[in-house]
Amino acid sequence: MIKVLVVDDEPQIARALRINLTAHGYEVRTAADGAGALRAAASAAPDVVVLDLGLPDMDGGEVIAGLRGWTDAPIIVLSGRAASADKIAALDAGADDYVTKPFDVGELLARVRAATRRRGGDAEPAVVTFGETNVDLAARTVHKGNAEVRLTPTEWQLLEVLLRNPGKLVAQRQLLHQVWGPGYDRETNYLRQYMAQLRRKLEADPARPAHLLTEPGMGYRFRP
Template sequence: MAAQPKILIVEDDAHIRRLLRVAIERAGYAAGEAATAREALSLADIDKPAVVLLDLGLPDRDGLELIQLLRGKASVIVVSAREDTAEKVAALDLGADDYLTKPFDTEELLARVRAALRHHVTGDSAAVVTTGDVEIDLERRRVRRGDEDVHLTPKEYDVLAELAKRPDRVIGHRQLLRTVWGPAHEEHIDYLRIVVRNLRHKLETDPARPRMLINELGVGYRLVAGEGL
């Protein structure tokens, strides 16, 4: 029998730790707990968790510093009461895989964990990513909707491909701009908004109510993977 994926909960509030542990274990995963940054780093080395649920408000160290130390050891999902957009952007820029603001829905948390686990297991992105009736073939640089090819401009494809490489996880505006347009254009968010709007018109059933390309307000975009959207 394969070992259960280990999820490390890094949270100084004992009540929240218990709630998270119950949800994680009910979903069939093994759970570990740390109340401080020091404990988290120790357990990350000993238990080698696949995913870390990280609160930023730790008593001995700011969680933002911890992201860089955990990156590469596990997928990091920030679970924090900090709602400031700058904090979310900073966490993603430092290497967090996702960000969830308290209070949160348990099912949404588990969905983010499943997405992080898929990336942890496969490592590299899948060659073909499906979102609704859209198929994105990253090797052939080909996008199909139903039985028809979709013509995308180079920038439209590049943005979609970056999102498809990490499906179900938010990617920051600056990261997308830096990767697709180059470092000199990190502040040109209008470029990105225009491309995403065009992509929605070409790929979404109802561009005004997108279900594939989701905006994380002030932070970035997420490509929702899976059929039946």
């Protein structure tokens, strides 16, 4: 049975996650603060950690650093902090994924499944190649031909979401939530602007993209 450690100081959220994860066959432990999370992780050796950043005794970033000192278990941050700087800081500290509150339980369960699949050996490729572009997801670098391509943090986040879902339609709302956070559901102009920038930087013919595709009225798709 896959073990999940849920770390959140909001009892209703921790309870809801415990119920839903248990119903889907996971063994669940919970902790309400950072110290408890580190103790639980040391004793239970979870396969996945779902971690809130706003804990009462220490910042979630410190918990990530503490966990990364001895375990490579996937860490999915579940936080009300929607700013890009918070997401980047958590990912740079060692988190594997970032979900903003309020969240969809079904989406979070899908993230947990994806994290456990990757850890179980069905890993996503570290480098994604399309056309003349090579994206190293681990090193967070992009090259087109022999030249390095500089992406803004927002461009990188948008590209990463699409590359981690090859061939799949990623809805506008999902992209807006994951990249910009809740409250941006209607800001589809952001997506148009940043997708145009990515195409100019990465596509051979930005006017006729072959890989970063628009599904009108629905979302976007990465075609390898």
